[in-house]
Amino acid sequence: xxxxxxxxxxxxxxxxxxxxxxxxxxxxxxxxxxxxxxxxxxxxxxxxxxxxxxxxxxxxxxxxxxxxxxxxxxxxxxxxxxxxxxxxxxxxxxxxxxxxxxxxxxxxxxxxxxxxxxxxxxxxxxxxxxxxxxxxxxxxxxxxxxxxxxxxxxxxxxxxxxxxx
Amino acid sequence: xxxxxxxxxxxxxxxxxxxxxxxxxxxxxxxxxxxxxxxxxxxxxxxxxxxxxxxxxxxxxxxxxxxxxxxxxxxxxxxxxxxxxxxxxxxxxxxxxxxxxxxxxxxxxxxxxxxxxxxxxxxxxxxxxxxxxxxxxxxxxxxxxxxxxxxxxxxxxxxxxxxxxxxxxxxxxxxxxxxxxxxxxxxxxxxxxxxxxxxxxxxxxxxxxxxxxxxxxxxxxxxxxxxxxxxxxxxxxxxxxxxxxxxxxxxxxxxxxxxxxxxxxxxxxxxxxxxxxxxxxxxxxxxxxxxxxxxxxxxxxxxxxxxxxxxxxxxxxxxxxxxxxxxxxxxxxxxxxxxxxxxxxxxxxxxxxxxxxxxxxxxxxxxxxxxxxxxxxxxxxxxxxxxxxxxxxxxxxxxxxxxxxxxxxxxxxxxxxxxxxxxxxxxxxxxxxxxxxxxxxxxxxxxxxxxxxxxxxxxxxxxxxxxxxxxxxxxxxxxxxxxxxxxxxxxxxxxxxxxxxxxxxxxxxxxxxxxxxxxxxxxxxxxxxxxxxxxxxxxxxxxxxxxxxxxxxxxxxxxxxxxxxxxxxxxxxxxxxxxxxxxxxxxxxxxxxxx
Numbered sequence: 001x002x003x004x005x006x007x008x009x010x011x012x013x014x015x016x017x018x019x020x021x022x023x024x025x026x027x028x029x030x031x032x033x034x035x036x037x038x039x040x041x042x043x044x045x046x047x048x049x050x051x052x053x054x055x056x057x058x059x060x061x062x063x064x065x066x067x068x069x070x071x072x073x074x075x076x077x078x079x080x081x082x083x084x085x086x087x088x089x090x091x092x093x094x095x096x097x098x099x100x101x102x103x104x105x106x107x108x109x110x111x112x113x114x115x116x117x118x119x120x121x122x123x124x125x126x127x128x129x130x131x132x133x134x135x136x137x138x139x140x141x142x143x144x145x146x147x148x149x150x151x152x153x154x155x156x157x158x159x160x161x162x163x164x165x
Numbered sequence: 166x167x168x169x170x171x172x173x174x175x176x177x178x179x180x181x182x183x184x185x186x187x188x189x190x191x192x193x194x195x196x197x198x199x200x201x202x203x204x205x206x207x208x209x210x211x212x213x214x215x216x217x218x219x220x221x222x223x224x225x226x227x228x229x230x231x232x233x234x235x236x237x238x239x240x241x242x243x244x245x246x247x248x249x250x251x252x253x254x255x256x257x258x259x260x261x262x263x264x265x266x267x268x269x270x271x272x273x274x275x276x277x278x279x280x281x282x283x284x285x286x287x288x289x290x291x292x293x294x295x296x297x298x299x300x301x302x303x304x305x306x307x308x309x310x311x312x313x314x315x316x317x318x319x320x321x322x323x324x325x326x327x328x329x330x331x332x333x334x335x336x337x338x339x340x341x342x343x344x345x346x347x348x349x350x351x352x353x354x355x356x357x358x359x360x361x362x363x364x365x366x367x368x369x370x371x372x373x374x375x376x377x378x379x380x381x382x383x384x385x386x387x388x389x390x391x392x393x394x395x396x397x398x399x400x401x402x403x404x405x406x407x408x409x410x411x412x413x414x415x416x417x418x419x420x421x422x423x424x425x426x427x428x429x430x431x432x433x434x435x436x437x438x439x440x441x442x443x444x445x446x447x448x449x450x451x452x453x454x455x456x457x458x459x460x461x462x463x464x465x466x467x468x469x470x471x472x473x474x475x476x477x478x479x480x481x482x483x484x485x486x487x488x489x490x491x492x493x494x495x496x497x498x499x500x501x502x503x504x505x506x507x508x509x510x511x512x513x514x515x516x517x518x519x520x521x522x523x524x525x526x527x528x529x530x531x532x533x534x535x536x537x538x539x540x541x542x543x544x545x546x547x548x549x550x551x552x553x554x555x556x557x558x559x560x561x562x563x564x565x566x567x568x569x570x571x572x573x574x575x576x577x578x579x580x581x582x583x584x585x586x587x588x589x590x591x592x593x594x595x596x597x598x599x600x601x602x603x604x605x606x607x608x609x610x611x612x613x614x615x616x617x618x619x620x621x622x623x624x625x626x627x628x629x630x631x632x633x634x635x636x637x638x639x640x641x642x643x644x645x646x647x648x649x650x651x652x653x654x655x656x657x658x659x660x661x662x663x664x665x666x667x668x669x670x671x672x673x674x675x676x677x678x679x680x681x682x683x684x685x686x687x688x689x690x691x692x693x694x695x696x697x698x699x700x701x702x703x704x705x706x707x708x709x710x711x712x713x714x715x716x717x718x719x720x721x722x723x724x725x726x727x728x729x730x731x732x733x734x735x736x737x738x739x740x741x742x743x744x745x746x747x748x749x750x751x752x753x754x755x756x757x758x759x760x
Contacts, residue, residue: 041702043698043699043702043705043706045706083746083750084750085746085749
């Protein structure tokens with residue numbers, strides 16, 4: 001079971017995000033949760049989010065890079081859903097241990113995230129929860145990619161998810 | 166009484182068959198008219214009386230067209246109307262007149278006949294365009310501009326006939342007197358339409374007697390038609406002018422809704438009466454002559470219209486334009502009669518030209534059918550974009566305390582909304598603030614039609630009266646099943662009734678406001694503002710979920726109460742768990758801090 005957390009404030013304007021989602025949407029046992037569509041008022045349903053996480057084997061966290069970081073709602077999601085008792089690997093009741101985490105990030109600029117850039121906060125979080133951190137899937141210069149490029153990226157993501165899921 | 170039965174029965178029997186066969190309603194009415202007319206079953210004695218009554222249908226149609234036309238758009242069309250209109254009348258007139266001259270008519274007769282044949286039928290062309298949804302396309306507007314000019318030009322043409330003919334001119338009103346009369350009548354219509362009608366409509370609306378409003382509307386249109394007739398002008402043109410003058414008023418949709426059924430019926434009667442004038446005796450005696458005249462007329466007229474279409478910048482589909490206007494018009498009948506009386510035509514020529522025009526009205530739907538069949542139809546997707554339609558994408562029913570907030574947000578976001586409200590005072594006040602608000606009872610089907618329910622994307626049901634609110638939802642569900650409804654609910658049972666009717670989004674009118682007050686209370690009691698928001702969020706989620714859970718049992722009070730009690734207990738448990746977690750995560754840190 002693959003859970004895709006998609007955190008884009010304006011999903012209708014996102015070309016890259018839409019192309020990637022379109023490429024993977026029909027994979028078997030895949031659930032997409034578009035956070036800004038579910039919780040435009042930041043009123044996250046913690047129980048529902050935790051239930052979805054528990055169902056998943058692979059967690060795909062997908063978002064555009066905003067100031068070297070995740071969009072605000074995703075950070076709020078991390079803060080309110082992954083509370084310590086439930087998520088931290090050292091707790092007995094840790095629920096995420098052993099699951100895989102695939103980070104998919106789109107950047108407007110080629111250099112915004114690359115070698116030498118600070119490692120994403122998500123990696124530390126995933127490791128703290130005892131998850132296996134997969135090779136990040138980075139789509140650079142997302143705004144400038146042609147539809148053909150985007151299709152190729154989508155196909156690559158699809159292949160990668162199939163090999164893990 | 167018997168004749169009314171005949172008309173209604175003929176229409177009800179023939180028109181659906183014609184529509185079913187894809188011939189369109191116009192041809193259906195014409196056939197029905199031919200069947201019951203003097204050369205068919207001869208059910209109707211007085212054809213002329215019928216025709217006079219039926220002409221009101223054309224008058225009402227032009228009134229409604231005027232109502233739907235934004236005066237700004239009319240102004241923008243003046244080049245098409247006067248430039249292209251003159252060109253069309255001249256070129257079609259010369260070609261057709263030349264042909265008549267070649268057939269042996271005198272030059273005066275050929276001139277009058279040619280110009281009369283150059284006129285098209287507003288009723289047939291407009292009805293065909295309405296059925297094909299062509300009115301709001303550039304081609305449709307070009308055709309409408311031409312028709313408008315013809316309606317203006319027909320009057321001097323009819324007036325011209327006696328001067329060219331061989332009648333005694335001594336007893337006739339001098340030209341300057343007629344002109345003065347015409348100017349006075351038009352000024353009268355402007356004064357009535359612009360300054361007198363609105364205050365009277367407001368008074369009538371306040372009486373709250375619906376029939377009175379309808380009666381006044383009919384009185385207005387028929388009065389103006391009569392005034393124009395007295396001044397020797399076109400009744401239809403006067404009604405059109407009155408319509409344009411009232412287009413900007415808040416009563417526009419109510420007027421349209423009231424006139425619509427009369428317009429439809431009388432227009433049908435008009436087509437029937439045209440069908441009745443087709444002289445089948447002549448057709449049977451001289452089929453060859455009639456067929457040749459008809460074919461020649463259509464060929465010359467279509468060719469000249471096609472030529473004109475190429476010179477109108479906004480006209481995209483020249484052939485369609487030419488076919489839409491290919492028929493002879495109802496004014497031609499009047500001109501032919503006048504021409505015979507002025508001894509320009511022989512009775513034989515009058516009869517031949519009259520049947521040619523009548524038959525050409527029947528060929529229009531057939532030619533359009535052939536056009537669709539044989540000319541490669543462009544896919545619907547690259548159809549010409551609709552010009553600005555009168556309707557907005559959103560209809561707001563009820564513009565009181567609730568609807569106003571919704572409406573203001575939409576208007577501020579540059580979204581066009583048609584606002585309907587039934588309180589004349591309220592409508593008046595809002596108009597002072599610059600809103601486009603229409604007076605009318607939003608639960609009426611015709612008003613919804615007029616407000617564009619068929620094309621709108623959303624209906625905001627912000628009516629405060631529960632009964633009316635539910636009636637509106639029923640009406641919309643039955644007639645416009647695709648229209649998405651967002652509704653205000655007064656209370657819980659209203660909420661359930663709306664959900665039961667499949668309303669997509671229902672908001673209880675006090676819920677969010679009360680929740681806000683609860684949040685403010687939590688803040689004042691020392692909770693952090695964001696914490697207060699979170700608590701309110703949890704409450705909202707739970708409240709909506711448990712309300713949806715009781716929805717299937719909402720009529721079973723016992724079950725509902727027990728579910729509600731369970732819900733309350735569950736909410737308490739949830740809050741307790743949440744509090745515990747919050748204290749564990751954040752409380753310890755706060756307490757552990759040095760400061």
